[in-house]
Amino acid sequence: xxSCGGGVGACHQxxxxxxxxxxxxxxxxREMASVSVDSCxxxxxxxxxxxxxxxxxxxxxxxRVLNGMCPSCFHAHLFGKFKLAVTTNAMxxxxxxxxxxxxxxxxxxxxxxxxHEMQCKSLESWDASKSQALPVFSVGVVFIDESIISVNPSNxxxxxxxxxxxxxxxxxxxxxxxxVATIENICSMNCNDGKTKLKKLLDSVPDATGKEDLLExxxxxxxxxxxxxxxxxxxxxxxxxxxxxCHVISATAKGQGYxxxxxxxxxxxxWEVPVVLPLHDCVTEELKMLCHLDGMETLQLLKKPSxxxxxxxxxxxxxxxxxxxxxxxxxxxxxxxxxPFGFNKFVEDKYHEFLPSRxxxxxxxxxxxxxxxAEVFCPLCGSPLSEPELQSVSDIQExxxxxxxxxxxxxxxxxxxxxxxxxxxxxxxxYSILPQPMTRRVTGSTLDHSMLRELIGDxxxxxxxxxxGT
Amino acid sequence: xxDGNASARPRRATGRLCSICxxxxxxxxxxxxxxxxxxxxxxxxxxDEIHSVIVDxxxxxxxxxxxxxxxxxxxxxxxxxxxxxLNCRHNYGLDLFLLSVDEGITGYRDDSxxxxxxxxxEYGLPLKVVSYKDLYGWTxxxxxxTIGLKNNCTFCGVFRRQALDRGAALMEADKIxxxxxxxxxxxxxxxxxxxxxxxxxxxxxxxxxxxxxPIPRCKPFKYSYEKEIVMYAYFKKxxxxxxxxxxxxxxxxxxxxxxxxxxxxxxxxAILDIIKSGENFRIATSTKMPEQGTCVRxxxxxxxxxxxxxxxxEGLNRGLPKLGIGRTRGSNGVKKHVExxxxxxxxxxxxxxxxQCGTLNF
Amino acid sequence: MHLxxxxxxxxxxxxxxxxxxxxxxxSEPGEHELKMRDLLSWTKSNLIKERPEMFMKGNTVRPGVxxxxxxxxxxxxxxxxxxxxxxxxxxxxxTLHGG
Numbered sequence: 001x002x003s004c005g006g007g008v009g010a011c012h013q014x015x016x017x018x019x020x021x022x023x024x025x026x027x028x029x030r031e032m033a034s035v036s037v038d039s040c041x042x043x044x045x046x047x048x049x050x051x052x053x054x055x056x057x058x059x060x061x062x063x064r065v066l067n068g069m070c071p072s073c074f075h076a077h078l079f080g081k082f083k084l085a086v087t088t089n090a091m092x093x094x095x096x097x098x099x100x101x102x103x104x105x106x107x108x109x110x111x112x113x114x115x116h117e118m119q120c121k122s123l124e125s126w127d128a129s130k131s132q133a134l135p136v137f138s139v140g141v142v143f144i145d146e147s148i149i150s151v152n153p154s155n156x157x158x159x160x161x162x163x164x165x166x167x168x169x170x171x172x173x174x175x176x177x178x179x180v181a182t183i184e185n186i187c188s189m190n191c192n193d194g195k196t197k198l199k200k201l202l203d204s205v206p207d208a209t210g211k212e213d214l215l216e217x218x219x220x221x222x223x224x225x226x227x228x229x230x231x232x233x234x235x236x237x238x239x240x241x242x243x244x245x246c247h248v249i250s251a252t253a254k255g256q257g258y259x260x261x262x263x264x265x266x267x268x269x270x271w272e273v274p275v276v277l278p279l280h281d282c283v284t285e286e287l288k289m290l291c292h293l294d295g296m297e298t299l300q301l302l303k304k305p306s307x308x309x310x311x312x313x314x315x316x317x318x319x320x321x322x323x324x325x326x327x328x329x330x331x332x333x334x335x336x337x338x339x340p341f342g343f344n345k346f347v348e349d350k351y352h353e354f355l356p357s358r359x360x361x362x363x364x365x366x367x368x369x370x371x372x373x374a375e376v377f378c379p380l381c382g383s384p385l386s387e388p389e390l391q392s393v394s395d396i397q398e399x400x401x402x403x404x405x406x407x408x409x410x411x412x413x414x415x416x417x418x419x420x421x422x423x424x425x426x427x428x429x430x431y432s433i434l435p436q437p438m439t440r441r442v443t444g445s446t447l448d449h450s451m452l453r454e455l456i457g458d459x460x461x462x463x464x465x466x467x468x469g470t
Numbered sequence: 471x472x473d474g475n476a477s478a479r480p481r482r483a484t485g486r487l488c489s490i491c492x493x494x495x496x497x498x499x500x501x502x503x504x505x506x507x508x509x510x511x512x513x514x515x516x517x518d519e520i521h522s523v524i525v526d527x528x529x530x531x532x533x534x535x536x537x538x539x540x541x542x543x544x545x546x547x548x549x550x551x552x553x554x555x556l557n558c559r560h561n562y563g564l565d566l567f568l569l570s571v572d573e574g575i576t577g578y579r580d581d582s583x584x585x586x587x588x589x590x591x592e593y594g595l596p597l598k599v600v601s602y603k604d605l606y607g608w609t610x611x612x613x614x615x616t617i618g619l620k621n622n623c624t625f626c627g628v629f630r631r632q633a634l635d636r637g638a639a640l641m642e643a644d645k646i647x648x649x650x651x652x653x654x655x656x657x658x659x660x661x662x663x664x665x666x667x668x669x670x671x672x673x674x675x676x677x678x679x680x681x682x683x684p685i686p687r688c689k690p691f692k693y694s695y696e697k698e699i700v701m702y703a704y705f706k707k708x709x710x711x712x713x714x715x716x717x718x719x720x721x722x723x724x725x726x727x728x729x730x731x732x733x734x735x736x737x738x739x740a741i742l743d744i745i746k747s748g749e750n751f752r753i754a755t756s757t758k759m760p761e762q763g764t765c766v767r768x769x770x771x772x773x774x775x776x777x778x779x780x781x782x783x784e785g786l787n788r789g790l791p792k793l794g795i796g797r798t799r800g801s802n803g804v805k806k807h808v809e810x811x812x813x814x815x816x817x818x819x820x821x822x823x824x825x826q827c828g829t830l831n832f
Numbered sequence: 833m834h835l836x837x838x839x840x841x842x843x844x845x846x847x848x849x850x851x852x853x854x855x856x857x858x859s860e861p862g863e864h865e866l867k868m869r870d871l872l873s874w875t876k877s878n879l880i881k882e883r884p885e886m887f888m889k890g891n892t893v894r895p896g897v898x899x900x901x902x903x904x905x906x907x908x909x910x911x912x913x914x915x916x917x918x919x920x921x922x923x924x925x926x927t928l929h930g931g
Contacts, residue, residue: 209737248663253733253740257747309736316729320664323725330666337668339752386750417739486908498905506908544841544927653927700841700898700927701905712842712926727928731895 052077071293078290081281082114089266090346091276092234094122096137099179099232099273101223102164104143104299106291108238109167111279113296115139115236116171123174140177141168142226144219148184148195149202150304157182167297179226183215186222186435197433204430209254209308210418217381220271221437227273239277242284242317245328248335250313254414259383261338270343270375270382283328285321341375341384378412379441380419385412403439404431410442490515497705501695501738509705516702520690521556527677529688530645532563537643539634540568540589540597542582545649547589547710548699549691553647554593567641571633572601573626574609585711592709600637602629606783616786625786628778632770638685650689653696653734656744657726664726668753675748683771695741697734833857833866833918837875841926843897846886847879855879857916868901869912871922886926898925 050070066074086092100115102108122136145160161180168178184194187201198218205211227235239247244264251260262268268275279287291298305311320327375384376393385393389412396409404427411420421427431439486496488508496506500515507515524530538553540546550568557564570586572579583599590597603609606629614622638646655675662671673679678688691699703710733740764770765777776784784790837853844851857874859866872888880887888894892912899906900923906914916922 207737249660252659252663252744252747253737255743255746258750258752260747261752307736309733309740312729312732312736316725316732319725327664331663334663334666334668334671337666337754339754414743495904496908497903499907696896696927697898700925704840704898704900704923704925705903712840728895731928735895 066289075290075294078110078282078286079114079117082111082278083118085266085278085280086118086276089276091236091267091278092118092137094135094137096234097140097232098137098234098236099140099142099223099227099230100236101238102141102143102168103238104164105238106287106296106298107240107243107279107282107284109296109298110282110287110290111236111238112141112168112171113294114278116176119174136174138174140179140230140232142179142181142223144222145180145182146215146219148182148198149215163299177230179230181222181226183219183222186218186225186437187433201430201433204421204426205419206421207418208306209310210415212306212308212310213381213415214419217438218435220382221435224271224273225437232273235271235273235275237275237277238279240279240282240284240287241328241332242321244277244280244335245331246310246314246317248331249317250310253309253313254418256381256383256412256414258386259378259412260335261340262344262384264332264335265340265344267345268343269346270341270377270384274346280332283321283325285325343375376410377441378415379407379410379438380415381412383412383414385410389413404428407431407439407442498698498701501697501734502693502742504738512698512701512705516694516698517552517556520552520694521560523677523693524556524562524690527688529647529678529690530562530564533565534644535565535567535642537569537598537634537638537641537646538566538595539646539648540570540586541649542570542585542589542711543649544700544703544710544712545651545654545691545696547585547708548703549647549649550589550593550595551706551708552702553690554595566595567643568595568597569634569637569641569643569646570597570599571630571637572599572603573630574602574611576611582711585709588709598637598641600633600640602633605629605633605636606779608783608786613786616789625782628782632777632779634687635683635685635770643685646685646687648687648689649691649699651691651694651696651699652741652745653727653730655689655692655748656741657724657730659744659748660726660730671748671751672753675745680771692745693742695738833859833916835871835916835919836921837879838921838923839925840923841898842928843887843924843926846882846884848881853879865915867912868899868906868910868914868916868922871916872912886928887924893924894928896926896928898927899923900925 049068050073051068052073053070069077092098098115100108100112102112116139119136119139126136141164143160143164145157147160157180161178164180165178168176182191182194184191184198186194187197188194201218202211202214205214223235227233247263248260251257251263262270266277266280268277290296317328317331376390377384378389392409396406401409408416408420408427421430486506488494488496488511489505490507490511494508494510497509498512499506500512530536536553538546538550540550550566553564553566556562557566568586568590570583572583586597586599589595601609610622610626613625617625634646634648658674659671662668662674675692677692678686680686702708730741730744763772763774765772765780766775767780768777770777770779772778833856835855835857837855839847839851839853847853855878857866857871859870869891872891872893876884876888886894887897893899901909901914901916902921903923
């Protein structure tokens with residue numbers, strides 16, 4: 001269900017990559033992949049022709065990510081993957097106001113570029129169409145300044161804006177609003193107060209990995225807040241196959257196997273502003289190469305050296321990639337075979353009105369019963385809770401408890417271990433400075449008991465079934 | 471050498487007391503809990519945890535005849551020792567015996583089998599050795615002579631898996647216990663993710679497998695850290711054998727294992743977390759294992775017409791050792807493969823019968 | 833300083849299949865004490881005859897190699913910073929060899 005390759009995929013890419021289509025036993029994936037790379041290289045000789053347009057490729061004997069394509073076909077190839085992800089998952093509809101999260105890195109830079117190209121094309125066809133019935137979606141860009149956590153924090157937000165604006169402003173018309181915020185804004189809109197609070201919050205988390213992850217969750221909440229405050233209804237992230245592959249391994253290593261499939265789909269509608277990942281099928285190498293070829297400017301990303309699980313995993317993944325370029329795809333595909341959650345697709349009726357008829361059927365197929373099942377989310381990381389975790393929520397609700405205790409009970413086991421302070425005093429302090437959007441998630445949605453029981457019951461049923469099947 | 475230094479002199483940083491008994495000096499840090507505990511307390515928590523794994527998962531029933539897969543290595547040596555201890559202490563009522571496979575690798579198995587034989591005497595468990603030669607007509611030495619050092623591990627792995635089942639069947643065992651530890655299982659989860667093998671991913675964290683088959687297998691060490699197993703063997707001076715297989719000198723150097731160990735160093739709990747993830751993966755019912763049938767030739771459980779061992783044997787016996795190595799897709803795929811090779815080499819079907827693995831009398 | 837080093841779990845294969853080594857280690861000139869970190873690099877250059885990467889990674893033992901100082905887990909005595917004393921027994925056991 002999660003894979004959208006198959007028939008549709010065949011039309012945009014027909015050569016070497018075909019070997020990857022098989023989903024089943026991938027033990028030989030490595031051999032297959034190396035053969036395909038070899039054959040591309042071997043086909044070269046002196047005169048390399050682009051397999052797509054037949055023109056002589058500019059990058060003769062160039063990097064393997066190009067797969068022998070010339071730069072313009074390579075651009076079209078990646079744009080094709082992007083477009084396919086957008087259309088098959090109905091990520092963007094004509095009335096949408098889309099916010100692109102731009103980090104300065106190559107992936108979100110390409111996302112921004114492609115969204116812009118798509119917007120231009122829609123505008124052209126809008127101009128051309130007689131009825132002009134379908135509006136064209138609008139686009140905004142958000143940049144979050146995280147220099148506070150870098151080694152040498154620059155205190156000048158204006159300098160950051162100066163760096164971002166020349167990247168965003170050429171992408172018009174159509175005009176794109178640029179929103180710049182600092183990460184400490186999630187704690188307080190007051191700059192100094194926010195800084196103090198954020199530092200305090202991060203300092204109370206001793207685990208290096210937990211600290212990094214908390215920062216990521218805070219970033220997501222800030223993106224949500226900015227999107228909501230400015231009337232956006234979609235949030236586009238630059239997460240690509242490579243980042244998703246890292247996430248698959250790190251979520252596994254953190255014991256988040258249950259919630260993992262929620263994070264690796266194309267659509268994640270568990271947030272107030274749904275999140276979409278149109279670069280889901282592109283790998284970092286490709287995106288970097290495209291930025292290089294097309295002269296897209298990127299920013300030097302602040303990467304602090306750390307000995308967290310996350311950085312161990314990203315070096316592990318890059319080691320695997322060197323050994324087999326298609327490994328990242330295989331990893332993500334494994335995770336896609338896990339059962340996604342109801343919120344991993346759009347089911348809202350209003351989309352149907354704007355969709356071409358050939359796409360409408362995709363939505364009618366989604367059963368409402370499945371998506372109707374409400375999930376309970378960890379207030380920190382947003383993971384749907386598994387059955388034993390729900391049990392602890394249920395237990396705590398039987399008695400009356402303090403706000404901190406209720407909050408703690410709602411946190412998933414992974415966050416409880418790596419983020420929540422163990423000492424009651426520091427836990428209390430941690431809770432008191434946690435941004436409202438996080439604490440509100442628990443108090444705002446205290447479940448009524450019968451519903452929780454029902455949820456647990458559902459999980460148990462699924463478990464029983466699985467055990468029988470073995 | 472045993473105790474001389476440990477207790478004689480007071481040490482600088484090691485004067486800390488065991489966090490369980492608060493009396494004796496701590497001897498190790500538990501990866502699972504980060505507690506510092508003394509040897510005696512370590513023995514009892516280590517054994518008690520395995521006991522509760524056995525009880526909580528109903529691994530055995532009284533009166534069962536249980537084969538302990540014994541390679542002479544650290545895991546199986548500790549397994550044999552602990553199983554025999556627990557069986558007495560908690561009156562499991564199990565009829566335990568050691569089951570070893572002799573792959574026929576000169577210099578490797580000879581020595582490790584000696585180790586197992588010593589264990590037989592020390593732990594008072596009877597030993598049964600089944601050899602590749604008996605089961606398949608080939609020793610690993612002979613196989614390597616035919617096929618070289620490429621893919622030999624495929625043969626050995628496939629043959630060993632079946633050899634245990636066949637040996638256990640021969641000895642009329644009800645169950646096999648293997649020494650797979652938490653690190654092994656975490657590594658397998660990881661490898662299955664890297665390979666995209668969702669069917670194996672769903673099964674690899676089961677503590678008991680093959681319950682639908684004739685002889686189920688279980689892993690009492692599923693939650694035991696390798697570090698603790700090795701520490702246990704060291705402190706108890708258990709006699710185990712630790713030479714690399716001469717045919718795959720660097721097999722253990724796998725990148726996945728290395729990664730697991732790096733991860734353990736940053737966060738020891740990650741090993742158990744990976745297992746937990748593996749247990750909690752939401753695997754859709756449609757991606758269950760293919761229906762299991764039996765091999766038409768030997769009767770061993772197989773999802774395809776021929777089991778992997780018979781397929782490999784067929785290749786060996788026909789001088790086509792590459793047969794069955796690598797990817798096979800469904801019974802048709804196998805068939806096609808065979809036919810394709812056939813047409814190239816003009817080997818008639820009747821030759822296939824010359825050497826086959828014996829039929830299983832389950 | 834006189835020390836006894838033992839290699840087990842397959843590590844002995846890296847030093848000529850000899851399990852127990854009685855050694856005299858001089859501490860760095862100018863340094864008074866000998867730390868585990870110094871002993872590791874000494875061992876790597878003086879005892880390990882092949883595949884040193886099986887023994888060390890970076891400046892410490894390869895993950896998966898257990899270290900005991902006088903039968904005590906070195907994680908309890910301070911790891912690389914443990915100061916060694918005369919007649920200490922240091923044991924290295926690999927967990928990476930077959931089981």
